[in-house]
Amino acid sequence: MHLAVFGGTGHTGRHLLDQALRQGHTVTALARDPDRLVVHERLRAVADSRHRNLYVAIARVAIRSLMRDKEGMEELIRASDTAWTVVRPAILTGGRHTGHYRTGTDLRLTVASRISYADVADFMLAQLADDTFVRRAVAITS
Numbered sequence: 001m002h003l004a005v006f007g008g009t010g011h012t013g014r015h016l017l018d019q020a021l022r023q024g025h026t027v028t029a030l031a032r033d034p035d036r037l038v039v040h041e042r043l044r045a046v047a048d049s050r051h052r053n054l055y056v057a058i059a060r061v062a063i064r065s066l067m068r069d070k071e072g073m074e075e076l077i078r079a080s081d082t083a084w085t086v087v088r089p090a091i092l093t094g095g096r097h098t099g100h101y102r103t104g105t106d107l108r109l110t111v112a113s114r115i116s117y118a119d120v121a122d123f124m125l126a127q128l129a130d131d132t133f134v135r136r137a138v139a140i141t142s
């Protein structure tokens with residue numbers, strides 16, 4: 001499959017790229033700094049970056065909270081006619097890739113809930129071949 005990945009330079013994104021490439025997918029990664037992406041024959045990096053400087057960075061923090069950003073993102077996704085799935089992880093850790101985790105639309109996460117970046121990536125890729133959570137938001141924890 002040909003995947004488009006945003007955030008491939010992040011913690012979860014790096015695991016997602018790594019696992020996607022190992023599974024044989026072809027990936028176009030859209031990153032602000034493509035030089036920080038892994039190099040792979042089936043990975044194409046797209047270089048787009050808005051102008052960033054200290055003023056822009058401070059302004060973004062001052063006028064937008066992270067949660068408002070996330071809520072806006074989810075609204076856009078929900079309004080789209082794509083086969084979306086929103087994945088809501090517990091507190092992320094650098095733990096092992098286990099392939100064992102609990103997921104659910106009604107799953108309650110607590111302050112003690114944890115999930116590794118690698119297992120979130122595992123679950124995200126598994127959704128490509130499973131429509132159980134299409135057009136749903138799903139929580140994931142170990």
Ligand SMILES: NC(=O)c1ccc[n+]([C@@H]2O[C@H](COP(=O)([O-])OP(=O)(O)OC[C@H]3O[C@@H](n4cnc5c(N)ncnc54)[C@H](OP(=O)(O)O)[C@@H]3O)[C@@H](O)[C@H]2O)c1
Nearest residue numbers: 006007008009010011012013032033088089090091092117
């Ligand atoms: N940490 C937790 O415990 C936790 C719990 C629940 C949910 N989450 C959410 O889970 C997601 C993944 O977490 P993570 O720790 O893997 O994230 P991360 O390491 O911070 O990576 C975030 C990625 O998103 C990119 N990004 C952020 N803002 C962007 C923007 N405005 N335009 C373009 N790219 C942007 C970053 O690009 P750059 O590399 O260029 O900065 C990076 O590749 C995040 O949305 C996080 O908020 C985290």
